[in-house]
Amino acid sequence: FMQGLERLRNQPAITRDGFTVSLLTNTGLLADATPGLLRGAEGVGLYRSEIPFMIHENFPTEQEQYTLYRKVLQAYAPRPVNMRTLDIGGDKQLPYFDISETNPYLGWRGIRFSLDNAQLLISQVRAMLRADIEHGNLRLLVPMISRIDEIQSFRRYVEKAVDALNREGHEVRMPAIGMMIEVPSAMLLLPRLTPYIDFVSIGSNDLTQYLLAVDRNNPRVSGLFDHLHPAVLVALEQIHRQCEALGLPVSLCGEMASDPAAVLLLVAMGYRCLSLSAYNIPRIKLLIRSINRETLLSLLEQTRQCNSETEVRALLAPVLAEAG
Numbered sequence: 001f002m003q004g005l006e007r008l009r010n011q012p013a014i015t016r017d018g019f020t021v022s023l024l025t026n027t028g029l030l031a032d033a034t035p036g037l038l039r040g041a042e043g044v045g046l047y048r049s050e051i052p053f054m055i056h057e058n059f060p061t062e063q064e065q066y067t068l069y070r071k072v073l074q075a076y077a078p079r080p081v082n083m084r085t086l087d088i089g090g091d092k093q094l095p096y097f098d099i100s101e102t103n104p105y106l107g108w109r110g111i112r113f114s115l116d117n118a119q120l121l122i123s124q125v126r127a128m129l130r131a132d133i134e135h136g137n138l139r140l141l142v143p144m145i146s147r148i149d150e151i152q153s154f155r156r157y158v159e160k161a162v163d164a165l166n167r168e169g170h171e172v173r174m175p176a177i178g179m180m181i182e183v184p185s186a187m188l189l190l191p192r193l194t195p196y197i198d199f200v201s202i203g204s205n206d207l208t209q210y211l212l213a214v215d216r217n218n219p220r221v222s223g224l225f226d227h228l229h230p231a232v233l234v235a236l237e238q239i240h241r242q243c244e245a246l247g248l249p250v251s252l253c254g255e256m257a258s259d260p261a262a263v264l265l266l267v268a269m270g271y272r273c274l275s276l277s278a279y280n281i282p283r284i285k286l287l288i289r290s291i292n293r294e295t296l297l298s299l300l301e302q303t304r305q306c307n308s309e310t311e312v313r314a315l316l317a318p319v320l321a322e323a324g
């Protein structure tokens with residue numbers, strides 16, 4: 001098994017007809033570096049910074065965060081690490097800071113929480129920038145953007161932190177800034193958000209939830225949660241087309257990137273960068289290496305006529321069976 005992993009680790013995720021996909025990993029714990037590197041992750045597509053906050057007993061200090069982030073950046077250097085600022089709220093709660101709301105998924109989440117707790121945001125950004133000094137492989141990612149002024153404010157905070165740190169004698173650089181697309185309004189405003197960002201990453205879990213108005217943790221409706229719902233596929237095609245036109249690098253980092261059926265369609269749409277849990281990288285890489293993108297294009301065309309995720313999955317099943 002280890003030998004098989006070893007061999008696959010150094011092989012690219014490339015289709016039979018030469019379409020290359022970068023496979024990065026999702027993580028949030030330092031202990032995750034070994035599985036990711038062992039499985040050939042080309043970097044960290046999504047570092048969920050709320051996870052260390054969740055297992056802590058209080059808000060970690062700037063220095064504590066610095067120590068942790070530095071280890072993560074170091075473990076993956078020179079590969080890129082996309083560190084996402086705190087995405088607390090929704091289903092992600094801190095044991096030492098109560099956010100009880102009747103509608104938590106529509107509430108105080110992600111960037112909203114960070115902008116309302118500016119000192120926390122500043123200390124987190126400062127810790128990340130300082131941790132980046134040695135290897136320069138940090139990229140910043142912001143969760144739950146739903147408004148233009150949010151990304152403008154975030155960018156200003158980062159620029160100010162860079163200036164302040166440089167004045168203090170740390171030689172930090174301005175990292176690339178990326179935005180998660182997980183709220184429909186961010187998708188619809190993409191061309192107007194572009195001046196403030198260097199790249200985007202699609203959070204397909206939340207994007208599916210907000211497009212379909214389905215909470216997948218609610219057993220009464222969780223059966224309606226599916227990232228192959230025709231509306232989600234329309235959205236993903238639109239985002240990819242727009243990013244291409246805008247010259248904006250795009251990746252996808254939700255659970256969808258671990259679903260073989262979904263990967264067939266994402267590759268057909270033209271997605272070249274996926275981030276997924278380390279454990280799923282080998283099988284998704286094997287899948288990509290076994291397919292022909294050219295034949296997937298007609299399949300994508302057929303799924304555009306489907307009226308439900310069940311029809312989409314039925315179309316994809318024979319192709320998956322053939323790919324093994």
Ligand code: PEP
Pocket residue numbers: 046048087182202203204205206207253254255
């Ligand atoms: C997502 O929403 O798809 C995502 C990757 O973010 P999280 O799962 O951490 O909310």
Ligand code: MG
Pocket residue numbers: 143182203205206
């Ligand atoms: Mg999300």
